[in-house]
Amino acid sequence: MSSVLEITGLRAAVAGKEILHGIDLRIASGEVHAVMGPNGAGKSTLSSVIMGKPGYEVLDGTVTLDGVDMLCLAPWERAQAGLFLGMQYPTEVGGVGVVDLLVEAARSAGRDPSLVAAAVRAEADRIGLDAKLLQRSLNVDLSGGEKKRNETLQLAVLRPKFAILDEIDSGLDIDALRAVAQRVEAATEEFGLGVLAITHYYRLLEELKPDVVHILARGVIVSSGGPELAEQVEVDGYAAFAGIG
Amino acid sequence: MNTLTFAASAALDGPDWFAQFRRSGAEAFAAATRPSSEQEIWRYSRIGELDLDGFGPPGAAEASLPATVDTTLADLAGLAVVQNGRVIRCELSPELAARGVKFASAVELDHAEAYVGQVIGRSDDALAVANDAYGSDPLLLVVPRGVTVDRPIMVVDWVSAGGAAVFSRLVVQADAGSAVTVLHQQRSDDQNCWIAPVVELHAARDARVGYMVLQDLGVASWQTATVVAEAHQQSTIDVVAAAFGGHYARLRLDLRLVGRGASGNLAALYFADGSQMFDFRTLQDHQAPDCRSDLLFKGVVDGQSHSVYSGMIHVRPEARGTNALQTNRNIKLSDAAWADSVPNLQIENSDVRCSHASTVGPIDQEQRFYLESRGVPTRRAEQLIVGGFFDDVATRLPHDELRAQIAALVGTKLGVAS
Structure with a gap:
């Protein structure tokens, strides 16, 4: 079944300062949308607001998944509705392992928790995450690449409808980047994952092929287009786009 | 009826050495200053609400333990049950008995006077001194030189004595090169009582002693517990305390590192809720060179509960090469809950590595x-x-x-x- 994540007129503030000035995006199952932009454009704010992270205030606009309002839901309800946030800086949680977390997520969502451990092992193997690391506390003593592989592993086990990937390409080497991008790309085929990939750099998009590229600057989307838009950014920089610089 | 009199102390049974031990304890207790929250060691506590003279002696032990007291842990080398301060059951694997391990009520063992009260000495804490004066039946474990007790020994301390003051004592003597772990379960029913247990741990040269205590007392119990651990040359003492029960539960834990190269690991986890108060006072007393101590206390407070952690690392002038850590972390689950965290250092030698850390905050x-x-x-x-x-x-x-x-x-x- 095809799903749609739709963002309309989204305005949001952090600590009383408006960061997003009206964002419109529409992503369907299986599509990969890239949001690119310079530092301070509001990229991380966009991902945080979609998932409902505390500390962000929605001033106006809507976020819906198949017509269901997400903004009135708690973060865990959004996750159960089919959203996933891959974090730029995954949080360390001492004493809680990835299997503990995903078992609890499965139980809470009414899925069979007994299948989780095997699914985690299979995905770890597939994404190239050392099985020994699965015993560790979440994100504790993991390298940048291991953290992002671990985020992607969780995505693959949870099988959400839409994944918001917040700079999943930061802090990891080229091998890890390729493994992560290929797994996400495959998920768009396997279970129709729709992707909102937020990134500063072009290099992610060499591996994870976007259908649509949006340029976010100063809290608004200043340009949208095909993959060629990302290439243009790579050549000309963000300053070349209207309203920047 | 008041327990805390000379007559009450003298009326208790036992061998001559024990009667003398109690008599001198009763004299010291009579001379001791009763605790009040004005004193630094009782600061933050609700000790002012405890009427020491309002408790009587416990009655006779009951025939059976309630089903909630679990004595069935697997893989034990020994098991003792202490009820209302009296040892009512004590078993040790025959193989360990044959190797000279002694585990029994001290009043039944020869030379027990060489161990009881030796580590704690005369405490500066009046409520530990009360145990010297009014304790009825210390439990003694002696592990001879070189013997490793490869499975834990469990002590179940059960109190079902409403209105009573109960003074149990556990003494563990690990001779040179020996090793033993004791699991101590402290439980009580829901009646109001005051329990003042004393635990003495002695690790001789190269010995290893583990002491793990689970405090799951009833909701109306007051507990003022004292654990004193003494580690000699190259020995190791590990203490883990888990605290869940009681109306007010205090644990004073003193680790003395008296021999070169000794080490101690002190850990606790506690979870207070309702109107409970947990009160932890620790001392890492470095008296010898090249010793190591590591303290990690972690607690959660919920409801209107209150926890106190007050700890001291004391490095004495002769304790060069000391390595000492002290960490207390607390999570507050409700706005009305409160956690005090007060780490202290007193360092009298410059060749040391000491650190302390303390946090209190919500999830x-x-x-x-x-x-x-x-x-x-x-x-x-x-x-x-x-x-x-x-x-x-x-x-x-x-x-x-x-x-x-x-x-x-x-x-x-x-x-x-x-």
């Missing part, structure tokens, strides 16, 4: 959001975080079943359906 918002973003509801996310918070203390417990019991107690406090 980390970023951690909660991370778990929630995977679809875990808020309350379950908090339960996972608290369980994980205790993990690095719980893993120091050497017994799977005890670890599972503690996990279940944490779950109950968090309202997890099991």
